Amino acid sequence: MANSSKIFDLMHKQLRKSFKNIESIKNVWKNTCSTALSSLNSLQNVAEQYHCILRCVRSQSPDFMLVKRFPDIHERIQYKLIQEMELLIEKLQINIDELQAILSKVHQQYVNSMAVYKKNAEHLPLDKITEGTATWPSVADMLEWLQDVDALFNFLCENQRQVLASVNYNNEELMQSLSTKWKRGNRETEESLENVLAHVSFFMADG
Incomplete structure (x- = not known):
């Protein structure tokens, strides 16, 4: 029984450490998500400008004096907008890598x-x-919660990778749906994480 008590102490110590680490990771995750969403919204705005130019080109109605003076203005603007979108994609890829690093820490x-549990x-x-x-x-509940949090973060990261991989500048409908798809599961993950941390708050404070 004494040996069992020591093992439980060891198990609780590890669980407490895991939840405290997740609590510290939480703010980094939220800040990274906020930065990524800002870049994604910027990408959608630039994509909207890009498609406005495409519609203007397709209409074949150069009504403005600027277009008459500079016939290649459309191509130049399109090129500039594509460059902007590619820079934003690079930023989002960095954000994805940061989120993957966070996921690895949670996992x-x-x-x-x-x-520790399997060993003992x-x-x-x-x-x-x-x-x-x-x-x-x-102990069973806390191990299950750690598994649930791990699964939620894994879903988020995989979903965001798929959203980024689906980017197609020429698909206007897809480009305008990016942020909605990107945020899928964010609220549920945040609520679940806060709920789990609330359940273990006294447990963490006791160690």
């Missing part, structure tokens, strides 16, 4: 806690693993 918290599982009675208190959730 590591789950891996570390599961490693035979010394941890099932009834004790599933037993919690008003302020300390059960």
Whole structure:
């Protein structure tokens, strides 16, 4: 029993460390998401300008004196806008890489806690693993929450990679739907994360 108690202390220590690390990661994640969304909104705005130019070209009605004086003005503006979009794509790729690094850190918290559990599982009675208190959730619940958070971050990162890979400057409808697709799952992840951290707040404070 004494040995079991020590192992539970070790398990709780690792879980506490994992949740504290996730809490510190949370603000970095939110700031990175905010930066990425700002770049994405800028990309949509530039794409809108790009398609306005395309519509003007297709209309074949050079009504403005500027167009009459500079017949290649459309091509020059289009080229400039494409350059702007490519720069924004590069920024978003950097954001994706940063989010992937955050995901890796979140995943590591789950891996570390599961490693301690698996190493000592035979010394941890099932009834004790599933037993919690008003302020300390059960070991089973906390391991499950770490897995849930890991899965949510993994979904977000994969979704955002797919959105970035789908970019097609010539598809106006797709370009204007990017931010909606990009934000898919963001609110649910943030709410779930806050909910989990609220459940373990007393547990974290006790260590």
